[in-house]
Amino acid sequence: MKTKLLILGLALFFASCGNDQTVAEGGVEEIQTEGKIASIIRNPVSMQNADTTNVARLTFEDAEYDFGEIDEGGVVKHTFEFTNTGKAPLLITHARSTCGCTIPEWPKEPIPAGEKGEIYVEFDTKGKGGYQGKPVTITANTFPSQTVVTVKGRVNTK
Numbered sequence: 001m002k003t004k005l006l007i008l009g010l011a012l013f014f015a016s017c018g019n020d021q022t023v024a025e026g027g028v029e030e031i032q033t034e035g036k037i038a039s040i041i042r043n044p045v046s047m048q049n050a051d052t053t054n055v056a057r058l059t060f061e062d063a064e065y066d067f068g069e070i071d072e073g074g075v076v077k078h079t080f081e082f083t084n085t086g087k088a089p090l091l092i093t094h095a096r097s098t099c100g101c102t103i104p105e106w107p108k109e110p111i112p113a114g115e116k117g118e119i120y121v122e123f124d125t126k127g128k129g130g131y132q133g134k135p136v137t138i139t140a141n142t143f144p145s146q147t148v149v150t151v152k153g154r155v156n157t158k
Contacts, residue, residue: 052143057086067153076123084111094139102134129157
């Protein structure tokens with residue numbers, strides 16, 4: 001009985017390990033984004049020694065915003081400005097924070113090489129107190145694929 005289960009388990013394991021036919025040669029995957037096609041670079045561990053000179057690059061003027069002090073219940077708003085300093089159009093696929101109190105908005109259209117863009121972040125201090133550091137992780141067709149910006153400061157409780 002154990003032998004039959006082992007053989008069945010191995011058969012299922014090997015059957016599920018197929019080639020990913022959706023990925024073109026060179027690790028580039030074509031996806032649909034609001035009616036437009038974008039080449040998204042896949043960033044597996046094997047890409048660590050890959051040539052990344054011809055990719056998009058997300059360069060922020062300031063990756064950290066210190067709002068100082070604010071009373072609890074206030075909403076901090078900040079716009080992070082960036083430039084695509086790479087050689088390919090930049091496509092931000094997602095931006096997220098560690099909690100629902102921090103909400104990012106990002107451009108959905110590709111940013112051409114050399115062009116600027118903005119990521120808008122709102123941090124609601126309701127129910128927060130003391131020092132707060134809220135990271136926003138941005139996922140894009142860059143190498144590495146994730147970049148972090150941070151909103152931080154002190155929230156004074158009432």
